[in-house]
Amino acid sequence: MSLKGIESGIEHGSMHGYRQHVMRGVPTRLECGCLQAWQAEQQTKAASGRGGASSAQLRWNNSERNGERGPDNEGTPVHRECPTAECGRVAIGAGPGHTGWVRVQVDGSREPARDFCSGSCASYGIALAELRMAVAVL
Structure with a gap:
């Protein structure tokens, strides 16, 4: 009904x-x-001052609010299950290092550049980096 x-x-x-x-x-x-x-x-x-985001969302996004900053993401693993070893690792050197791999680096993001094994994994990395964009506190 x-x-x-x-x-x-x-x-x-x-x-x-x-x-x-x-x-x-x-x-x-x-x-x-x-x-x-x-x-x-x-x-x-x-x-x-949270703009409607919950504290859990702010932690996930590592958002800067009221002068606070979340932990650096340098050692944070990408939380996605992929059977390929080293997929989502922090980028080392000038290129992805493996043929066919994709390097993801989003300007303005606090997420470091990372290497991914495929386009679908790279899409996940892009979304993660966009979520962790540096937000100007007004």
Whole structure:
């Protein structure tokens, strides 16, 4: 049974209630308190300076916030299962070192240059490096 358009059963006055409004397509009203809960949540996120990212997301991305910086990624292994030995290793020398391998280095990223065995592994490395872009703190 679909709950689209059904207002009964919404937990008014909370973020959960606000999400129920959105999922059901029922407009929020000032009287129910859900809109105020959403506004308070947005203000809390803005005040924390995290831009809505959870602490786990910030750790994964090694984001710089409020002058803090995550650990260097030089010795951090790429967390992806690949059966090829040395896939995702920190780059050494001028080229990838193996024929057909791909070197990934993204300008502005705190992730060091790495060598990958194939295009699909390199795509993972590019995404990881983009997630760890140096973000200017305003």
